[in-house]
Amino acid sequence: NAGVTQTPKFRILKIGQSMTLQCTQDMNHNYMYWYRQDPGMGLKLIYYSVGAGITDKGEVPNGYNVSRSTTEDFPLRLELAAPSQTSVYFCASRTRLAGSETQYFGPGTRLLVL
């Protein structure tokens, strides 16, 4: 998980509460992504960013918001938490230089909404 940090590692929220999941990378990667992974499933794209100031919706954006004011930070905001948002959240960054791909995933944030 070198280069991408996520906080917190684990959080319990009550229904209706809000929180921000933090993601920071120090590799100057332009592309950043937020995913959620439910047990036994693949990763579903929530939001992504191709550079500072630019964000786009993924497959499952409802109930979430993001911002990308700097290249390094890409926080994910959950408003009015619901039990359906119980999941593991991964942040990732990527770059492609000279035909070679570099990608890193953070260690994940486990969220439980009760």
Add this chain to the structure above:
Amino acid sequence: QKEVEQNSGPLSVPEGAIASLNCTYSDRGSQSFFWYRQYSGKSPELIMFIYSNGDKEDGRFTAQLNKASQYVSLLIRDSQPSDSATYLCAVLGSARQLTFGSGTQLTVLP
């Protein structure tokens, strides 16, 4: 139709055999294709990427891409018990979104 589809699995192979994992995608504008390994409770790790039609080899791993058929595969030669994991396929779409399949769980039996 899901954007990225993988063999539902699970897949079991004996140690030393070739494991074959398959993936299809729907966005014809996709240009970059990736394979990841994810151990239980851990984050995904990029193991192969491929941009052009044909084969790309890296050690025991070979990625194969056929854009006309919208098909990408991963072969693992001389499979080891340590290769037991979930393998995820992902596609970089025309809008630069990185979309994953649901994954295939591989077990290599000693």
